[in-house]
Amino acid sequence: MGNRARILILDGMWNKSLAAVRSLGSKGLHVTAGEETRLATALFSRYCTKRFIYPSPAGHQERFIEHLERELREGNYNVIMPTEWGTQRLLTESVTRQRLERYTRIPYANAFLAERVNDKAFVMNHAMGRGISIPNTYFPSGSEHLIKIAQNLAYPVLIKPRSSSGSRGIARAGNKEELLVSYKKVHQKYPFPLVQERIPPGGGAYGVGVLLNFQSHVRASFVYRRIREYPVSGGPSTLRESARNDLVREIAESLLQSLQWIGVAHVEFKVDPRNGQPKLLEVNPRFWGSLSLAIESGMDFPFLLYRMAMEGDIETVRDYKVGVRCRWLIPGDMLHFIMNPQRFKLRPHFFDFSMKDDILSREDPLPTLGRALSLFSLLFHGEMRALLRR
Numbered sequence: 001m002g003n004r005a006r007i008l009i010l011d012g013m014w015n016k017s018l019a020a021v022r023s024l025g026s027k028g029l030h031v032t033a034g035e036e037t038r039l040a041t042a043l044f045s046r047y048c049t050k051r052f053i054y055p056s057p058a059g060h061q062e063r064f065i066e067h068l069e070r071e072l073r074e075g076n077y078n079v080i081m082p083t084e085w086g087t088q089r090l091l092t093e094s095v096t097r098q099r100l101e102r103y104t105r106i107p108y109a110n111a112f113l114a115e116r117v118n119d120k121a122f123v124m125n126h127a128m129g130r131g132i133s134i135p136n137t138y139f140p141s142g143s144e145h146l147i148k149i150a151q152n153l154a155y156p157v158l159i160k161p162r163s164s165s166g167s168r169g170i171a172r173a174g175n176k177e178e179l180l181v182s183y184k185k186v187h188q189k190y191p192f193p194l195v196q197e198r199i200p201p202g203g204g205a206y207g208v209g210v211l212l213n214f215q216s217h218v219r220a221s222f223v224y225r226r227i228r229e230y231p232v233s234g235g236p237s238t239l240r241e242s243a244r245n246d247l248v249r250e251i252a253e254s255l256l257q258s259l260q261w262i263g264v265a266h267v268e269f270k271v272d273p274r275n276g277q278p279k280l281l282e283v284n285p286r287f288w289g290s291l292s293l294a295i296e297s298g299m300d301f302p303f304l305l306y307r308m309a310m311e312g313d314i315e316t317v318r319d320y321k322v323g324v325r326c327r328w329l330i331p332g333d334m335l336h337f338i339m340n341p342q343r344f345k346l347r348p349h350f351f352d353f354s355m356k357d358d359i360l361s362r363e364d365p366l367p368t369l370g371r372a373l374s375l376f377s378l379l380f381h382g383e384m385r386a387l388l389r390r
Helices: 015-025 061-075 085-091 094-100 111-117 120-129 143-150 176-189 246-258 291-296 301-311 329-339 366-380 384-389
Strands: 006-009 030-035 050-053 079-081 157-160 171-173 194-197 205-212 218-229 237-243 263-272 277-284 325-327
Touching (some): 006 061, 015 291, 015 301, 030 061, 061 085, 085 094, 120 277, 143 176, 205 301, 218 301, 218 329, 237 329, 246 263, 246 277, 291 325
Parallel strands (some): 006 079
Antiparallel strands (some): 157 194, 205 263, 218 237, 237 325
16 A cells, blocks of 8 residues: 555535545545545546445445445555545444544544534524624524514515525525515424525625634634625525635634634625624534635645644644635536526626636546536436436
8 A cells, every 4th residue: 555645535426525635635645535436527537546446425424334344444545534424424423433433533623513503593693602703594483483583674684594504494484474474484394494684696605615623723814805605695605706805704713713613614604784894694513515716726724634644733824825825616606607697797797717617627627528527417317317406
């Protein structure tokens, strides 16, 4: 096996996993990429030394853990990095963690803390207690409470699941009647969602990626500005730009430290155009979709996390290039272009191909094929079809 450090990256379907594979593999590390199917984007990278196909972590948890434990035992891995919330949560549960840490390092917070941080209701209440600005947020405890709340709201409002990613499960209500109907539908799938004011358009939207060490001290942070997203009305970013914004950075760092977080996390803000104040939207206790932008800007979170796992701690890193743009062209920015009525007035222009891309790369072209082939997996593999809803 040689003397190269060995890393196992799970959830290879996603762009963030590809970013991590490229980051670590390009530095000479032995990188294994894993997923439920061979038709996954990261598994096609030239920097992927080995491919690991495993049972569904969601549908066959015990079989997945057995396969993973065997791979870790036989592969002599130094660090394991899940990139999706569900996989990360499973690996960091107390009993599972004890099984796996006999063979490798897991530089993540425990599952109990991660579940709390993934709960928007908990995070909103925690933020309010610390004086952090959030959109006006309500926590209906039942139908009677919801009716009472609905009478005094300034519409439109958003109904948000307490635990979800991207725009999944979010509904918009323009009046009381729409709220009562939509809330019931969301509640059936995502119990007791939040009701939150919709921040008017016109302010900027920012994301902050942060890495905290095992004592919850900040070791790296990175700010970017969202330029485009899909769905157009709000969802995962399809084009972003590295930026400086000390206010949102300081709020994100302070919030995560107060939560005693460990490892990587992502904090989202939207600037309220009515007063210019950034308001906290959510915390994602995991790697985020636009990870490639941070790496392209010089803030290499996967490598920093690897070093922290191996060395116990690292120096604080804050410098990165500002103004770097990176987009998710296939299919994210393409869908934004198709669905945006102002498509030919976009700035930067959709047909500006000088920008970096989450997947497209001359040096590593095959993940583009992997992304195309992954559609077959999503459409025809029973368990993988659930990913379309994520």
